[in-house]
Every structure is written in C-alpha cells, then in structure tokens.
Amino acid sequence: MEDYCRFLLEDFLKSSFQTVKMLVEGAMAVKGQAAHRKVTLFRYDRGKKVSVPFDDERFYLRSSVEYTNPHLTVEEVQGIVGTRLLETCANYYYERGLHDPTADDVSALMELLKKPTEGYIVPFLLNTDDVEADRYSMNPLKQSIVDSGQSAFPAVNVKTDQLKIDHEYVKKYDGSLISKKETALIEAMLMESNGSYLDFVDAIKYMQLQDLTDFCGMDLSLFSLRLPLSTLQTERKDGLLHYIISESNRDYASVEEAYICMGRSMNKRTTLLTVPHSKKGFGSKRAARGKLHFENSKFLDATVTYKTTALYPNAMDPEDVAVAVCDDKFSVKGERLSDYSYNETPSSPQFFLYSLGSPEDATVWHGVGAFGSSQLLQSYANARTACREGRLLKDLNRKYHLNVRVPLQFNLAPEGLWSHPIHRNIDASIGSVENLADLAHRGMKLEYLSAFK
Numbered sequence: 001m002e003d004y005c006r007f008l009l010e011d012f013l014k015s016s017f018q019t020v021k022m023l024v025e026g027a028m029a030v031k032g033q034a035a036h037r038k039v040t041l042f043r044y045d046r047g048k049k050v051s052v053p054f055d056d057e058r059f060y061l062r063s064s065v066e067y068t069n070p071h072l073t074v075e076e077v078q079g080i081v082g083t084r085l086l087e088t089c090a091n092y093y094y095e096r097g098l099h100d101p102t103a104d105d106v107s108a109l110m111e112l113l114k115k116p117t118e119g120y121i122v123p124f125l126l127n128t129d130d131v132e133a134d135r136y137s138m139n140p141l142k143q144s145i146v147d148s149g150q151s152a153f154p155a156v157n158v159k160t161d162q163l164k165i166d167h168e169y170v171k172k173y174d175g176s177l178i179s180k181k182e183t184a185l186i187e188a189m190l191m192e193s194n195g196s197y198l199d200f201v202d203a204i205k206y207m208q209l210q211d212l213t214d215f216c217g218m219d220l221s222l223f224s225l226r227l228p229l230s231t232l233q234t235e236r237k238d239g240l241l242h243y244i245i246s247e248s249n250r251d252y253a254s255v256e257e258a259y260i261c262m263g264r265s266m267n268k269r270t271t272l273l274t275v276p277h278s279k280k281g282f283g284s285k286r287a288a289r290g291k292l293h294f295e296n297s298k299f300l301d302a303t304v305t306y307k308t309t310a311l312y313p314n315a316m317d318p319e320d321v322a323v324a325v326c327d328d329k330f331s332v333k334g335e336r337l338s339d340y341s342y343n344e345t346p347s348s349p350q351f352f353l354y355s356l357g358s359p360e361d362a363t364v365w366h367g368v369g370a371f372g373s374s375q376l377l378q379s380y381a382n383a384r385t386a387c388r389e390g391r392l393l394k395d396l397n398r399k400y401h402l403n404v405r406v407p408l409q410f411n412l413a414p415e416g417l418w419s420h421p422i423h424r425n426i427d428a429s430i431g432s433v434e435n436l437a438d439l440a441h442r443g444m445k446l447e448y449l450s451a452f453k
Contacts, residue, residue: 004216009085033403058120059120060124080222128351182432252298270289271350276346308324410449
C-alpha cells in the first residue's frame with residue numbers, strides 16, 4: 001500500500017523548504033523576547049473536548065477552519081495537512097539546525113508526523129465563531145437554519161435543537177459538496193448534541209480528522225481556539241478583547257486610526273469596528289448596516305440596521321446563494337462601545353482587531369491571490385504595525401504583555417490548491433472525494449508572503 005505521509009512529506013520538502021527555513025529563522029529570531037503568555041487551546045479526544053494550557057514560552061502557528069459547515073472541506077483539510085507538515089519540519093530543524101534534507105531526516109520526520117504534535121512551535125486552528133452558520137451555501141442543515149430563525153445569528157449563539165438535514169440539498173449536491181456517509185454522521189451527531197452548534201461542529205470535524213489520520217498516517221488532531229465571541233463571553237471587562245473594542249472606539253481619533261488600517265475614509269463612517277447584535281439575536285456582519293455619529297471628537301452613537309441580505313453562493317451553483325434573514329433597527333450609545341462590556345452590549349468585532357487577541361506568531365492562509373483576500377491581510381498587517389508604532393491600541397504591550405509583531409505569513413500556493421478531482425471545487429466536503437489518494441498525489445505547496453511583513 002502506498003505511503004501517503006512519505007509522498008506528501010517528500011513533495012513538501014522539495015517544493016516548500018523555503019517556508020521551513022523562514023519559520024525556523026523567525027522562531028529563532030524572537031526566542032527569549034516573548035512575554036510568557038498563558039494560552040489555553042483545546043482539542044477533541046475520543047469525542048470529548050479537552051483543554052490544553054500552555055504557560056511556557058512557545059511560538060504559535062495559526063491555521064483555520066470554519067463554523068459555516070459542520071463537516072470538513074477539501075480546503076480545510078489541505079490547510080491542516082500543510083500546517084502539520086510546516087510545523088513538524090520547522091520544529092525538527094529548529095532543534096537540529098538548518099541543512100538540506102537527507103534520507104535520515106525524512107525517516108525521522110515520518111516518525112514525528114505519526115505522533116501528536118509537540119515542540120517549541122505550536123500549530124493551532126483558529127475557529128471564528130462570529131460567522132453565520134451557512135455563510136457559503138454549503139451547509140446540509142441549510143433550510144432548518146433559516147426556518148429556525150438562526151440564519152443571521154453568529155454561530156456561537158446557534159442552537160442545534162431545531163436543526164435537521166435538508167434532504168433537497170443532500171440530493172442536489174451528493175458527491176460534490178456532501179456525501180451519504182457525512183450526512184449519516186451529521187444526523188447521528190445531531191441526536192447526541194447538547195444544543196451547542198459549536199460543540200457539534202468541532203466534534204464532527206475532529207472525528208473526520210481521526211479518519212484522515214488513519215488514511216495518511218499523519219496525526220492531524222491539531223489544537224483549536226475559538227474567537228472572538230466565545231472568548232468575549234467568558235472574559236472579564238478588563239480582558240484583552242474588551243480593551244481592544246473599548247480603545248478602538250474611544251473617540252474620533254481612535255476610530256480614524258482603525259479606519260486608516262482598513263484603507264477607509266471617515267467621510268461616510270459606515271463601517272462599525274464592532275457590530276452590535278440585535279436583541280432578536282441577529283449578528284451577521286454582512287446583513288448589518290451602520291453609521292457612526294460624532295460631535296467634535298466625542299463618539300455619540302452608532303445606528304445599526306439589520307435587513308435580509310444575500311450571503312455567498314457555493315462553487316457548484318452560482319444561483320444558490322445563502323441568505324441571512326433579519327429585520328431590525330436600533331442605536332447604541334458611544335460609551336457602550338468605548339467603555340465596553342460584552343454582557344451588556346454583545347457585538348462582533350472586525351477580524352483585523354480581534355485577531356490581535358490570537359497568540360499567533362505565524363499564520364497559514366488559504367490561497368491568497370486565488371480565493372483569499374489580500375485586502376484582509378493588508379488591514380491585519382496594518383493594525384499590528386500601528387499598534388507597534390503606538391498609533392492604535394497604545395498600551396497593548398504594557399497592559400497585556402503583548403509584543404505585537406506582524407506574524408510571518410504563509411499561504412497555500414494558488415497553483416497547488418487541492419480541489420474535488422471531478423468537480424474542481426475547493427468547497428467540496430472531504431467525504432465527497434471518493435479516492436483521497438487523488439488529493440495526496442497533488443502534493444503540498446506552501447509559499448512565504450513577504451509583502452505582508
């Protein structure tokens with residue numbers, strides 16, 4: 001039987017060794033500079049969620065999965081495999097010094113890949129829980145998410161009680177966006193779910209990762225972190241994310257600085273730095289329209305309107321667009337945002353701000369230049385540069401011991417993206433790929449994005 005772990009590893013070392021060098025050099029350059037961050041991640045072990053605390057100095061490598069689909073997609077799986085290869089190779093060369101890979105190195109790396117990840121560089125998945133449950137029209141629970149009134153809810157607040165398989169969806173997309181086996185797994189897990197949509201999705205994805213581990217002989221159960229809303233719900237008012245929201249909404253000057261990071265002008269002031277949720281539960285950033293009002297430099301209020309909004313189509317049918325169904329209008333006083341409490345004013349901050357609360361020192365993006373947004377990366381890098389230069393969130397280092405740097409940026413190279421062998425879509429469910437060897441044979445190509453230093 002073919003050894004897919006060896007094939008992927010050898011292809012990765014041949015095509016992407018430059019990324020290993022960059023990560024090793026980056027990890028060495030900051031060794032001893034980091035404040036001792038206390039970071040708690042989690043993973044699922046035999047169906048149970050287990051917290052994993054780190055309180056020593058580590059270097060964190062972030063990848064991501066989504067709560068917009070309960071199963072793993074081909075794109076998510078490639079990101080996880082690529083992150084595991086990059087981390088394991090970098091940890092190995094970090095300890096032994098950089099040199100050209102030998103046959104002995106390949107054998108040693110194969111053994112390390114079979115075991116759970118360990119080392120100075122810690123890989124983890126950032127699971128963003130502020131998204132809609134069916135953002136990309138690829139959720140087999142599609143119709144019940146709308147029928148239960150939860151299509152414009154942030155995923156963290158979605159409950160599983162009224163969710164059920166949309167059989168029309170399954171029939172239409174069987175073999176391209178979903179498989180019969182995955183449908184049965186999702187149905188079985190719905191019966192066992194405790195009401196929490198996040199727990200339900202994570203449990204399914206970790207079960208699928210176990211199957212993929214068995215297939216390729218590479219342990220793929222990476223750690224995870226939920227941001228931003230799970231953290232805001234449990235964080236005290238003096239916590240990091242609360243500070244980021246308060247400080248960025250403090251007055252005209254602080255909002256203007258955040259707008260500069262996004263490449264926006266203050267003329268219309270229609271972008272909310274954090275999107276307040278409706279009392280009806282709506283929290284879709286795409287369905288929310290906002291307007292910020294100031295008097296001289298004082299932040300007076302933000303008006304928020306939620307209206308039913310088209311989200312995104314899947315790659316199989318451009319006419320099949322997911323929808324966030326909502327209708328509400330209200331205003332929030334400026335001091336509710338500049339002196340922020342999530343319990344009083346639940347809201348979803350913009351990614352470029354809340355990602356400052358992620359411990360990442362390096363990141364793996366998915367196909368920037370093909371599918372990923374380089375604009376998002378630019379605002380993300382700008383925010384960190386502005387913090388470092390004391391223009392945005394001035395006291396992050398002093399108050400929270402955050403040594404804010406622009407993380408090293410890696411990318412699943414557009415020319416090497418995995419997709420469904422027949423339909424060519426990257427949003428295919430992993431279960432809809434009949435022969436996983438077709439994906440493994442494409443190898444693994446990562447690139448370093450030097451433009452976003």
